[in-house]
Amino acid sequence: MKDNLNLLVVGSGGREHAIAKKLLESSHVEHVYVAPGNIGMESEGISTVAIEETDFDALKGFVYDHGIEWTFVGPEDALCAGIVDSFRKDGLKIFGPDKExxxxxxxxxxxxxFMEKHHVPTAKYSTFRSSEDAISGLEKFEEPVVIKADGLAGGKGVVxxxxxxxxxxxxxxxxxxxxxxIVLEEFxxxxxxxxxxxxxxxxYRILPMAQDHKRAYDRDEGPNTGGMGAYSPLPQLSESDYERMVEEVVEPTINGLRKAEFNYIGLIYIGMILTGQxxxxxxxxVRLGDPETQVVLPRIDSDFAExxxxxxxxxxxxEVKQTENAVIGVVLAAEGYPKSPVKGHKLPELEESGDxxxxxxxxAGEFPNVTANGGRLLTAIATAETIEDAxxxxxxxxxxxxxxxxFYRKDIGYKATGKRF
Incomplete structure (x- = not known):
């Protein structure tokens, strides 16, 4: 691997903040740019670039002008819009799967x-193109019923x-x-x-496992969100169940990607339910998750950039080495999230320490005087010897x-510790 690298991360959220920080830890990396980034990143030596995630021509121009070695794509919107295809067409190195x-x-x-074809275990499902057909199709499912919007929904398309x-x-x-x-699935x-x-x-290499908390409120109540917090490792997950996940889910997924001949050099997130079966x-x-990234990357004890x-x-x-430490992240969200978050109110200055x-x-604003500019505002992260301590x-x-x-949830990690605050 070369030294003194300039890298570009595409995206603007907490996930991209965590990715940029982790890449900067590498002895091979000189500078990390994030496009478009956010004001909070600039306090840590990360340069933000005022280019939108889907402005591929402007991003490629920046890569040429600044000697970027490779680009790491954070958000799904850019990947689904074909950023990898666009970059590779011009011979630029980029990390992520192509549009297909x-x-x-x-x-x-x-x-x-894809799961059905490649024998990856999943829920029973049916897909419908009209309201009438979907309502008729409900008779095939027992209550409760999972309803999914077919396209991208920022983690909020599941009811x-x-x-x-x-x-x-x-x-x-x-x-x-x-x-x-829409898709109907068994619960x-x-x-x-x-x-x-x-x-x-x-x-392939598996990163540290995490558990996300998707519901907006304590005790897993309220609407689905993009995620209200996460933690790693998972003391309640047995080694035998983990091995089943690798054998029954990961391996057929990877084999399916190879058989489909996808151009897949990147990350895949696999969200699983450990059922009785x-x-x-x-x-x-097809990318790192948010807020899991904020607790997974700090647990990697090897060079992520390598x-x-x-x-x-x-x-x-x-090989991916993992620390023995535990990490927990709690998302601070604006009032009204996920439907109608309020904006413009000032956030307190938040001091960082070693843990x-x-x-x-x-x-938005100027660091450290930042204001709310959307739904999920930040993730506060603690590292300790155990999940309980974190x-x-x-x-x-x-x-x-x-x-x-x-607001923030006061029970992130409770499935591991049994504790709420």
């Missing part, structure tokens, strides 16, 4: 067909309808809002787990600050 492979996230129906009557209303609403296709019972896999030309996939994402560089250049992937860090997302540390830290017109 990105359909694994861009279309729920496409992903489910778990407790009754058939509620499902009917949700179906009508989705089609009324312009959905051309899977069990704990949900997040697995991230780096895929090279010939091999074993692990079953509920979704694929891993990405090897994948991009077709070299054997180095407390902040990854910023939807914020959980106590992060909530003690958050309780020391007053947050106006904001």
């Amino acid at each position: 492979a990105a359909r694994l996230e861009g279309s729920k129906d496409f992903a489910l067909e 778990i309808a407790k009754t058939k009557a509620e499902a009917e209303e949700e179906i009508k609403t989705m089609f009324r809002k312009g959905q051309e296709q 899977l019972s069990g704990d949900e787990y997040s697995m991230f896999v780096v895929i090279g030309e010939e091999d 074993g692990p079953k996939v509920i979704e694929y994402n 891993l990405v560089d090897a994948a991009i250049n077709g070299n054997p992937l180095p 407390i860090s902040i990854d910023y997302a939807n914020v 959980q106590q540390k992060i909530y003690r830290y958050l309780e020391e600050h007053e947050f106006d017109k904001c």
